[in-house]
Amino acid sequence: MAHRTISDEEFLDRALDLFRTYGYEGVSLSRLSEATGLEKASLYYRYPGGKEEIVMAVATRVVQGFEQHLFPALKAEGPPRKRVTVVVEQLRDFYCDGSKPCAINMLSIAGGGEDLKTMLRNVTQAWLKAFTEIARESGMSLSLARLRAEEAIVRIEGSLVVARALGDNAPFQRTLKLLPDLLTEA
Amino acid sequence: MAHRTISDEEFLDRALDLFRTYGYEGVSLSRLSEATGLEKASLYYRYPGGKEEIVMAVATRVVQGFEQHLFPALKAEGPPRKRVTVVVEQLRDFYCDGSKPCAINMLSIAGGGEDLKTMLRNVTQAWLKAFTEIARESGMSLSLARLRAEEAIVRIEGSLVVARALGDNAPFQRTLKLLPDLLTEA
DNA sequence: GTAACTATACCGATCGTTCGGTATCTAAAG
DNA sequence: CTTTAGATACCGAACGATCGGTATAGTTAC
Structure with missing residues (x-):
């Protein structure tokens, strides 16, 4: 391959930053070009x-992020509460302490x-x-675990808004702080 | 006034429906024109x-909705819990049982x-x-009331997402159901 | 007469998209 | 080792369409 100026990972990370901030319709190819250093024509070489196709690749990367970081951390060894605190730090990192919008929110906008x-x-x-599984693992009934899992995600999304x-x-930040109790306390 | 084909209220309601669904950048003047029956030139007659200016008028109407319906219902007479259930029905109505996005979420998008x-x-x-005031009124400490008020709004916004x-x-719908307990139970 | 709106035409800018061309690299051929 | 061919990665320029916005002349209702 000849002179790849920006890696696919790097490209998708910057694209994700745009899409989660401005939404699908708010991201133009010019802005995408400016943010990644690739000319518009080059975008079509990579993503015909x-x-x-670009937004689908970005969404796929988000899914991979869940599968490679969040889910493994939840299924790791050790006490459930400890695992949740690890996840909390991952969430803090992904959402930049609350300053970056959630991609699920922004990409589910009509368009x-x-x-x-x-x-x-x-x-x-x-x-x-x-989230339901780790709540179950910490001793909750299935129905309670489901409610707590939903509440956790609801409060993460809502607090970002x-x-x-x-x-x-x-x-x-307050929401993150109470996540361990939410997911591991019966 | 002559030949006013659509009232300001009706116009702003339809515009709000567009903006809360597609966000600021996702709403074009053509779409606005199509949804309201006013030609593009007429839009500029009303909103030079x-x-x-249109999105500001829409936001102003949202604020008026809060001031004329939600806030008065919270400050009405009767037991706090009863007032909250009234507000719950207003919220259910405004968000169409959860099928319409929150304007605050959609309009606070960068752009x-x-x-x-x-x-x-x-x-x-x-x-x-x-929300803090009605929580206080039902017997909570100021700090608890503040937390509950924030939690209520966070969970409304998050559950919509x-x-x-x-x-x-x-x-x-689950979130609405537990709002009375959230805001009026010590 | 005037206020409210329509019809139409236009503007420059930007939209997503396409195409022809140009470097840069690898690999086979001499 | 050099030459050549071809694939790879990118760019400049332009496409038609639509964007937000403006201008003007005409129509309708009070």
Whole structure:
């Protein structure tokens, strides 16, 4: 291969940053070009399907992030509560302490294609399932574990929205702090 | 006035429906024109400031909705818990049982002007304050009331996001159901 | 007459997209 | 070792369409 100026991972990371900030319709190819250093024509060399293919690749990377970091950490060894605290730090990192929007929120806005929505639905369900399992593992009934898992994700998503609206990350940080109790306390 | 084909209220309601669904950048003047029956030129007759002025008018209408319906219901007579159940039904109505996104979420996306963000921050703070007051009124300490108010809004916003991602309104409905306990139980 | 709106035409800018061309590298041929 | 061919990766320029916005003349209702 000849002179690849930016790696696929790096490219998708920068693209993700744009899409989670501006949403599907808010990200233009010019902005994408500017952020990645690739000319618009080059974007079509890498992703012949254009913007749709790029956003699908970005969503795929988000899914991979869940599968490679969050889910393994939840299924690791040791006490459930300890594992949750590891996940909390991963979430803090991914959401930059509450200053970066959630990709699931921003990409599920009307405008993207049907494949994208399916992907987001699947990853959200997988997230729900993973949280449910660790809650179960810490001794809860299945029904309670499901409720707690949903509440956890709801509060993560909601606190990100509120933090953005207020211009203050404190709500997100408060939410992270109570996640261990939410998911591992009966 | 002669031949006013659509009232300001009706116009802003339809515009709000567009903005909360597609976000600021996702709403074009053509779409706005199509949804309201007003030609593009007529939009500029009513709102010489263009899209910016329209979205500000929409945001103003959202704020008025809070001031004229939600806040009065919270400050009405009768037991706090009863007032909260009234508010719950207002929220269910405004969010169409969870199928319509929150305007605060969608309009706080990067792209809108600084005035818009200020407006959204103010209305969110007012909402927070109103929930805090009714929680206080039902016997909580100020610090607990504040936490519960924030949790309530966080869970409303978050459940709307999760509901949209899953294509299932149940999370939102579950959140509404526990709002009375959240805001009025010590 | 005037206020509210329509019809149409236009503007420069940007949208997503496409195409022809140009470096840069690898690999086979001489 | 050099030459050549071909694939790879990228770019400049332009496409038609639409964007937000403007201008003007005409129509309708009070």
